[in-house]
Amino acid sequence: MGVSLPTPKFMFWKNLGRSWYKFSRNRLSVVGLVIVLVVIVSAIFAPWITPYPEHAGPFVDFANAELRPSLRYLCGTDNMGRDIFSRIIFAFQDALLMAIVVLGLAVPLGVLLGLLAGYFQGRWADTIIMRITDIFLAVPPLILALAVAAMLKPNLMNSMIAITVMWWPWYTRLLYGTASSIKNEYFVIAAELTGANKFHIIFREILPNCLSPIFTKVALDVGWVILLEASLSFVGLGQQPPTPALGQMVSDGARYMPTYWWMTIFPALAIVFILLGFNLMGDGIRDMLETSRG
Amino acid sequence: METKENVLLDIKDLHTWYRVYGGYLKVLNGINLIVREGERVSLVGEAGCGKTTTMKSILRILPPGDFLIPKGEICYRGKDILKMNSREIQRLRSQEIAMIFQDPTAALNSVFTIGTQIGDVVKYSLALEEKRVHKEKIKMLSVKALKEVSLPDPERMLVNYPFQLSGGMRQRVCIAMAISSSRNLLIADEPGTSLDVTIQDQILRLLREIVEKKGTSIILITHSLGVAREMTDRIYVMYAGTIVETALTKDLFKNPVHPYTKGLLASVPKLSGGGLAKGIPGRIPDYLNPPQGCRFQPRCEYATPSCVETPPQLFEVEKGHLVACYLAQR
Amino acid sequence: MTQLGNNEILKAVNLKKYFRIGKDKKGPIFVRAVDGVNFSIRYGETLGLVGESGSGKSTIAYTVVGMYGPTSGQVLFKDQDIGMKAVRRPLSLKKEIQIVFQDPSSSLNPEQTIEQILSLPLRLHTRTPNRQFKEKMIELLEKVELPSEYLYKFPSSIGGGEKQMVAIARALASNPSLIVLDEPTSALDVSIQAKVINKLMNLQKELHLTYLFITHDLSLMRNVASRIAIMYLGKICEVADTATFFEKPLHPYTQMLISSVPVITEEEEKLKPKKVVSIGEIGSPVNPPSGCSFHPRCPYRMPICSEVDPEMIEVFPEHTVRCHLFSRPEETGSKGV
Numbered sequence: 001m002g003v004s005l006p007t008p009k010f011m012f013w014k015n016l017g018r019s020w021y022k023f024s025r026n027r028l029s030v031v032g033l034v035i036v037l038v039v040i041v042s043a044i045f046a047p048w049i050t051p052y053p054e055h056a057g058p059f060v061d062f063a064n065a066e067l068r069p070s071l072r073y074l075c076g077t078d079n080m081g082r083d084i085f086s087r088i089i090f091a092f093q094d095a096l097l098m099a100i101v102v103l104g105l106a107v108p109l110g111v112l113l114g115l116l117a118g119y120f121q122g123r124w125a126d127t128i129i130m131r132i133t134d135i136f137l138a139v140p141p142l143i144l145a146l147a148v149a150a151m152l153k154p155n156l157m158n159s160m161i162a163i164t165v166m167w168w169p170w171y172t173r174l175l176y177g178t179a180s181s182i183k184n185e186y187f188v189i190a191a192e193l194t195g196a197n198k199f200h201i202i203f204r205e206i207l208p209n210c211l212s213p214i215f216t217k218v219a220l221d222v223g224w225v226i227l228l229e230a231s232l233s234f235v236g237l238g239q240q241p242p243t244p245a246l247g248q249m250v251s252d253g254a255r256y257m258p259t260y261w262w263m264t265i266f267p268a269l270a271i272v273f274i275l276l277g278f279n280l281m282g283d284g285i286r287d288m289l290e291t292s293r294g
Numbered sequence: 295m296e297t298k299e300n301v302l303l304d305i306k307d308l309h310t311w312y313r314v315y316g317g318y319l320k321v322l323n324g325i326n327l328i329v330r331e332g333e334r335v336s337l338v339g340e341a342g343c344g345k346t347t348t349m350k351s352i353l354r355i356l357p358p359g360d361f362l363i364p365k366g367e368i369c370y371r372g373k374d375i376l377k378m379n380s381r382e383i384q385r386l387r388s389q390e391i392a393m394i395f396q397d398p399t400a401a402l403n404s405v406f407t408i409g410t411q412i413g414d415v416v417k418y419s420l421a422l423e424e425k426r427v428h429k430e431k432i433k434m435l436s437v438k439a440l441k442e443v444s445l446p447d448p449e450r451m452l453v454n455y456p457f458q459l460s461g462g463m464r465q466r467v468c469i470a471m472a473i474s475s476s477r478n479l480l481i482a483d484e485p486g487t488s489l490d491v492t493i494q495d496q497i498l499r500l501l502r503e504i505v506e507k508k509g510t511s512i513i514l515i516t517h518s519l520g521v522a523r524e525m526t527d528r529i530y531v532m533y534a535g536t537i538v539e540t541a542l543t544k545d546l547f548k549n550p551v552h553p554y555t556k557g558l559l560a561s562v563p564k565l566s567g568g569g570l571a572k573g574i575p576g577r578i579p580d581y582l583n584p585p586q587g588c589r590f591q592p593r594c595e596y597a598t599p600s601c602v603e604t605p606p607q608l609f610e611v612e613k614g615h616l617v618a619c620y621l622a623q624r
Numbered sequence: 625m626t627q628l629g630n631n632e633i634l635k636a637v638n639l640k641k642y643f644r645i646g647k648d649k650k651g652p653i654f655v656r657a658v659d660g661v662n663f664s665i666r667y668g669e670t671l672g673l674v675g676e677s678g679s680g681k682s683t684i685a686y687t688v689v690g691m692y693g694p695t696s697g698q699v700l701f702k703d704q705d706i707g708m709k710a711v712r713r714p715l716s717l718k719k720e721i722q723i724v725f726q727d728p729s730s731s732l733n734p735e736q737t738i739e740q741i742l743s744l745p746l747r748l749h750t751r752t753p754n755r756q757f758k759e760k761m762i763e764l765l766e767k768v769e770l771p772s773e774y775l776y777k778f779p780s781s782i783g784g785g786e787k788q789m790v791a792i793a794r795a796l797a798s799n800p801s802l803i804v805l806d807e808p809t810s811a812l813d814v815s816i817q818a819k820v821i822n823k824l825m826n827l828q829k830e831l832h833l834t835y836l837f838i839t840h841d842l843s844l845m846r847n848v849a850s851r852i853a854i855m856y857l858g859k860i861c862e863v864a865d866t867a868t869f870f871e872k873p874l875h876p877y878t879q880m881l882i883s884s885v886p887v888i889t890e891e892e893e894k895l896k897p898k899k900v901v902s903i904g905e906i907g908s909p910v911n912p913p914s915g916c917s918f919h920p921r922c923p924y925r926m927p928i929c930s931e932v933d934p935e936m937i938e939v940f941p942e943h944t945v946r947c948h949l950f951s952r953p954e955e956t957g958s959k960g961v
Contacts (some may be wrong), residue, residue, distance in 0.1 A: 520886030573818030
């Protein structure tokens with residue numbers, strides 16, 4: 001008959017296998033996962049795997065400037081003689097760091113506000129939180145980020161702040177919808193009827209059921225945060241030279257188009273590559289976490 | 295009559311599997327079912343026994359890519375449905391066999407009027423034969439179908455949307471769609487289960503009337519033995535993807551043989567009182583690794599070693615009454 | 625304020641629950657879910673509440689348990705007026721009245737293990753020290769005949785009947801006196817229903833529980849309830865003890881409902897009133913028919929039925945009906961029965 005002994009550890013591995021099955025049904029999701037892993041691994045091991053790690057810092061070699069892509073310089077060199085390939089890999093580091101910090105701050109904040117607004121739907125907490133959220137959402141994201149970044153000194157930290165400021169409302173909006181509908185499920189009502197306090201209801205009953213959309217969105221958002229960071233560094237905000245940043249490299253190389261095309265095209269392709277990877281992986285994560293409800 | 299001519303549907307040894315993590319859910323394990331012209335047959339079983347899968351296999355509406363039919367045939371008037379090409383299937387679905395789904399609210403599209411939806415059904419049932427179908431003709435046939443299901447003011451009904459109708463009326467519309475053109479076989483999946491008891495009674499009476507009047511065959515899928523008893527002449531009792539017993543309705547209730555049938559009959563609460571039996575212990579088998587022998591054996595109090603090894607075949611205990619149980623063969 | 629009889633655990637007095645769903649020119653529009661209901665439940669019995677959609681039976685259940693507060697009228701429980709939502713009720717009251725919902729898949733949190741689900745009421749309502757928590761939970765599972773390994777399982781990995789057993793165990797965790805059962809087996813298969821119902825009946829005897837049992841399944845009600853009240857569009861039509869309810873149903877709606885039940889034996893067929901066959905649609909609780917709300921579908925309808933709503937009358941001892949057929953002849957001009 002097969003009544004298994006479900007110790008927590010056993011359940012974990014069994015669920016992992018099933019989760020992988022659901023994830024890998026779509027081939028493209030696996031491609032996305034591979035891309036993401038490549039990006040993460042190369043970012044972590046950048047100093048050791050890039051051919052010219054020192055080019056990611058203050059380095060000039062005008063003798064080798066503006067060289068075409070070759071076996072020696074895989075993506076060619078820029079106007080200061082730096083290897084573009086190595087700089088791209090190093091740029092991954094800040095891009096990922098940016099995503100981690102931004103999402104690490106914006107997600108808990110946005111989720112908390114959304115949970116509260118959703119649970120107290122119809123009451124003053126809902127109104128206050130959601131109207132503030134609406135205000136933030138009404139401003140075009142890039143403009144808001146630019147404004148904040150311009151007000152502060154242009155550096156990596158401040159561009160992180162700028163992006164965080166415009167990112168949390170999306171999670172609030174997401175959680176508001178999810179929490180307010182879960183609030184009416186019978187298991188929440190059952191907990192309320194038996195006397196559970198609000199903390200228990202919000203964090204032990206409602207929140208665990210909101211995790212799937214959150215994780216899916218986080219996976220996709222990494223790509224979008226990186227894109228936004230590239231937009232900021234494209235206009236000179238965010239990470240400052242000589243530390244490489246993808247947007248900055250695109251913008252620097254733009255004026256050399258079309259002759260020295262590689263100086264802009266490769267960083268741009270890198271951005272596309274990252275975004276593609278996270279989007280495809282995000283689809284897979286959504287499939288994996290999908291629970292048919294009701 | 296055992297003549298070959300009036301056999302409408304003949305399912306032979308059907309096996310249907312679903313592809314999942316870890317292998318296949320071997321849901322159907324050799325289904326044999328026959329429906330003749332003008333017959334009313336029911337497929338009775340509890341949740342998870344495979345009756346919906348059987349019905350989906352007949353109409354070939356199983357989720358594409360996720361299923362496998364390793365063995366078996368479904369012959370409609372002699373032709374195997376499983377081997378039909380898309381044109382033949384389309385003809386089958388639009389002219390021969392009609393489905394009445396369980397939940398009328400989900401079966402109707404909420405953004406189109408009743409007139410559009412029933413009109414579509416009529417149009418496609420005629421389209422294979424007539425190149426262009428006149429709008430007037432469609433309307434006339436739609437109104438005719440709605441009249442047959444006793445819907446008040448059918449002309450006005452055509453412009454209504456599903457949300458404007460009660461559950462009972464929606465179910466009648468679904469039935470109207472199914473009978474809008476002359477079909478030979480109706481498959482009704484738990485008709486009325488999602489409705490109130492008094493309304494369900496009306497719907498079942500309506501269905502019986504229509505079937506009798508038009509001589510259509512019907513396969514009624516239900517979990518309620520009471521409904522099967524009131525509506526049909528012959529019953530197939532299904533458990534875990536196998537037909538465990540089949541007989542004429544009166545014979546089945548008078549003389550149930552299979553332990554599952556007996557257990558089921560005993561578990562049904564009686565209007566006349568008397569308390570409940572203890573039910574049937576255990577659960578339906580894991581379709582991923584189903585028992586090798588009889589699928590009911592793990593829950594059966596009469597199980598013998600031979601029940602564990604090989605699944606019993608259907609065995610005739612009296613005329614027209616077959617049981618898949620070694621117990622019956624003694 | 626009305627008092628409870630000395631063997632009554634719960635009493636509803638002229639209970640009304642209206643839901644506002646908007647307004648039109650004439651004023652606000654209400655769904656009259658429960659429209660003036662009187663009933664009482666005695667210690668240790670199972671009162672069955674039966675009806676179709678719009679009857680108000682679930683609303684009554686939810687009001688008793690505190691999901692809704694009454695629009696007017698009283699609900700008395702053990703000498704306390706409990707006519708308020710659960711948030712306003714003292715913890716000691718929440719301990720006493722528990723509910724088992726219809727669909728165990730949505731009444732158990734899919735992201736919690738059985739252990740977590742059971743620990744909430746244990747934590748809130750009992751003084752079990754932490755060390756003995758697991759023991760207590762295993763005890764609860766044993767009461768509903770589930771193995772102890774189930775503590776680590778999630779609801780999605782156990783069957784419907786077993787889920788419902790968990791819901792029952794959860795209800796028992798606080799040692800309640802009254803359990804409201806809202807269609808507890810409607811979502812389950814017949815073979816599993818029998819098991820769950822038997823367990824409920826045994827538990828009732830063992831733990832001296834009182835049940836308010838709600839279902840639309842009359843055959844089930846026959847074997848479960850000691851007294852039955854049938855409802856239509858927010859009002860009670862008839863109350864009687866179980867045997868009488870089925871053998872001598874007085875109200876035409878009762879007869880109609882009984883005659884619509886699909887049965888499997890000849891014996892049951894004989895019980896079904898042949899004269900009242902189901903016709904017509906169930907009325908709307910927003911705009912119920914005038915007078916007696918059942919009159920459009922009633923084969924015994926008289927002129928007075930569309931004008932005046934009948935009163936509840938005790939026709940035989942312990943057998944009350946709300947129908948003009950049984951009103952005093954001088955009021956209706958009819959011969960009564």
